[in-house]
Amino acid sequence: MKNIEKLRNYMRKEKIDAFIIPSNDTHFSEYVADYWKCREWLSGFTGSAATVVVTSRKAALWTDSRYFLQAENELEGSGIELKKMGLKNTETIIEWLHENLTAKAKIGIDEKLFSIAEFDDLQTQLQKFQLIHTADPFVEIWENRPKMPENKAFLLNIKFSGKTTAEKLSEIEKSLGETKNTVYVISALDEIAWLFNIRGSDINYNPTAIAYGVIDFPNLHLYIDTKKISNEDKKNLSENKITLHEYGDFTRFAENIDNKKTVIINPKKTSLYIYNILQKSNLKIKTERNLNGVISSLKAIKNRTEISGFRRAMIADGTALVKLFIWIEENIGKIKITELDVSAKLHEFRAMDKFFVGESFETISAYAEHGAIVHYEPTPETNAEIKKQNFLLLDSGGQYLNGTTDVTRTIHLGIPTAKQKLDYTFVLKGNIALSMAKFPKGTRGTQLDILARQYLCAAGKNYMHGTGHGVGHFLNVHEGTQSIRMNENPVALEYGMITSNEPGVYVAGEYGIRTENLILCKPYKTTDFGEFMQFETITLAPIDTKAINKKLLTNDEIDWLNTYHATVYKKLSPHLRTQEKRWLKKKTAKI
Numbered sequence: 023m024k025n026i027e028k029l030r031n032y033m034r035k036e037k038i039d040a041f042i043i044p045s046n047d048t049h050f051s052e053y054v055a056d057y058w059k060c061r062e063w064l065s066g067f068t069g070s071a072a073t074v075v076v077t078s079r080k081a082a083l084w085t086d087s088r089y090f091l092q093a094e095n096e097l098e099g100s101g102i103e104l105k106k107m108g109l110k111n112t113e114t115i116i117e118w119l120h121e122n123l124t125a126k127a128k129i130g131i132d133e134k135l136f137s138i139a140e141f142d143d144l145q146t147q148l149q150k151f152q153l154i155h156t157a158d159p160f161v162e163i164w165e166n167r168p169k170m171p172e173n174k175a176f177l178l179n180i181k182f183s184g185k186t187t188a189e190k191l192s193e194i195e196k197s198l199g200e201t202k203n204t205v206y207v208i209s210a211l212d213e214i215a216w217l218f219n220i221r222g223s224d225i226n227y228n229p230t231a232i233a234y235g236v237i238d239f240p241n242l243h244l245y246i247d248t249k250k251i252s253n254e255d256k257k258n259l260s261e262n263k264i265t266l267h268e269y270g271d272f273t274r275f276a277e278n279i280d281n282k283k284t285v286i287i288n289p290k291k292t293s294l295y296i297y298n299i300l301q302k303s304n305l306k307i308k309t310e311r312n313l314n315g316v317i318s319s320l321k322a323i324k325n326r327t328e329i330s331g332f333r334r335a336m337i338a339d340g341t342a343l344v345k346l347f348i349w350i351e352e353n354i355g356k357i358k359i360t361e362l363d364v365s366a367k368l369h370e371f372r373a374m375d376k377f378f379v380g381e382s383f384e385t386i387s388a389y390a391e392h393g394a395i396v397h398y399e400p401t402p403e404t405n406a407e408i409k410k411q412n413f414l415l416l417d418s419g420g421q422y423l424n425g426t427t428d429v430t431r432t433i434h435l436g437i438p439t440a441k442q443k444l445d446y447t448f449v450l451k452g453n454i455a456l457s458m459a460k461f462p463k464g465t466r467g468t469q470l471d472i473l474a475r476q477y478l479c480a481a482g483k484n485y486m487h488g489t490g491h492g493v494g495h496f497l498n499v500h501e502g503t504q505s506i507r508m509n510e511n512p513v514a515l516e517y518g519m520i521t522s523n524e525p526g527v528y529v530a531g532e533y534g535i536r537t538e539n540l541i542l543c544k545p546y547k548t549t550d551f552g553e554f555m556q557f558e559t560i561t562l563a564p565i566d567t568k569a570i571n572k573k574l575l576t577n578d579e580i581d582w583l584n585t586y587h588a589t590v591y592k593k594l595s596p597h598l599r600t601q602e603k604r605w606l607k608k609k610t611a612k613i
Contacts, residue, residue, distance in 0.1 A: 047135070087108055173250065180219070279305055281304050334425065360405045396485075414432070415432045415536055463554065465515055563590065
């Protein structure tokens with residue numbers, strides 16, 4: 023409550039009746055550097071996705087189903103009301119503001135933390151109020167605020183990226199069409215990382231560097247803290263005709279663009295702050311025809327080198343998981359093993375690979391009832407001991423120079439009940455059904471989502487998160503443009519896209535189950551009826567068979583699982599010791 027009162031004092035001084043605080047940074051990243059964790063500092067909620075709204079008397083936080091249980095625990099006693107997004111009786115932020123404010127009330131937002139599209143949407147829905155875009159209030163009220171990140175950045179070798187910046191620039195030009203007298207402003211950090219083949223560590227889990235990118239066709243400009251770049255990389259950038267500028271100089275650049283030029287921006291990924299600067303210069307501003315972004319659309323389709331890298335990363339990742347599961351089996355009941363011990367041990371095994379850089383997200387090591395908290399992250403306070411009694415849900419991923427991984431395995435450490443077997447098997451059947459799908463070119467992920475849910479739904483069960491998200495190549499583990507989920511997404515699946523396949527079921531207070539692999543979209547066949555596509559499961563890790571009710575599996579599902587396990591053994595065994603091979607042979611035996 024103390025931090026909320028600081029914000030309220032600021033609001034009284036500025037004559038603002040309500041303030042909206044999102045979770046993002048000025049580049050609209052999924053995860054943010056500590057400097058931008060204003061919502062977390064204000065509320066105490068540590069999940070990655072939420073919005074807080076504060077008035078003079080009330081405060082509320084909106085988050086999605088991944089964080090319901092976590093938010094309940096972390097908001098307890100804070101005076102902030104939890105609003106569970108997606109549930110029938112949950113009012114939206116807009117509805118709540120209409121209920122709690124009078125006409126002409128002033129609602130404040132930080133113009134650097136709202137995209138143009140978000141601001142336009144707010145303006146439309148809050149017409150009876152005054153929407154005030156201010157400077158960052160946390161500069162004033164957050165004492166000892168962390169500094170802007172200053173971590174080193176580096177250029178990714180073409181042996182990993184597969185394409186030069188010049189080649190990618192050519193693809194962008196082709197996608198945009200006419201680019202004469204055109205300036206393309208890029209704010210999204212993953213898009214900048216992809217175009218300039220640059221990586222960093224300014225944000226946990228996302229190997230990106232805080233920067234702005236500009237294409238003043240045909241010239242390339244990178245705005246970044248230049249102290250982060252080595253002299254060798256500076257030389258390479260210069261040789262590739264990329265001009266380096268200081269990050270802080272981007273505002274001056276935006277203020278001085280030649281008004282004879284057309285500026286292209288993405289309204290979903292460009293801040294209101296930048297847009298206001300560009301408007302003042304009387305520039306012709308165009309929005310991208312593809313609102314997912316030309317760069318994101320190109321980036322989503324992996325090239326041959328990237329796909330080859332993913333395959334190599336999956337071997338490293340699967341090898342680490344095998345070593346971890348053996349370690350758990352050999353030590354459980356002999357020594358105390360906690361959720362955090364599992365996370366640390368997995369990191370140790372992943373770090374054995376020469377291309378390993380770090381985790382792709384905070385490891386979800388969740389024993390028993392903690393598995394029902396979809397995005398549970400163990401802390402010293404919640405760190406449960408793992409025993410031979412229940413499920414351990416392990417959702418984790420690695421960042422490797424040659425790829426990004428995201429894999430979930432749920433293993434039973436005791437004797438599963440009939441109910442647990444039922445749930446486990448329904449989740450597995452959904453995963454297999456999506457893995458085996460054959461579908462016409464042009465199919466959207468929304469059209470395939472029910473394949474993963476069908477068996478759970480038939481039993482009157484469901485999960486509230488999406489079934490699949492795009493995955494970057496040594497980039498963000500969650501990326502667009504494609505998805506597999508109930509909500510409509512107009513983006514069709516295309517050859518070369520890598521997407522997660524992660525159905526699950528969560529029983530509050532008891533356990534959670536999720537089985538996740540990454541799947542590559544590739545050609546199936548072409549007939550008189552057109553082109554057809556399929557998925558290849560590229561994740562390589564044994565699926566626990568202890569909790570399977572085999573009677574519920576069809577022959578095709580059994581064949582798929584046995585074939586998958588044969589592939590896992592074939593690919594991983596050359597990287598294992600003799601004892602480890604024996605263990606994996608047993609775990610991948612035909613059922």
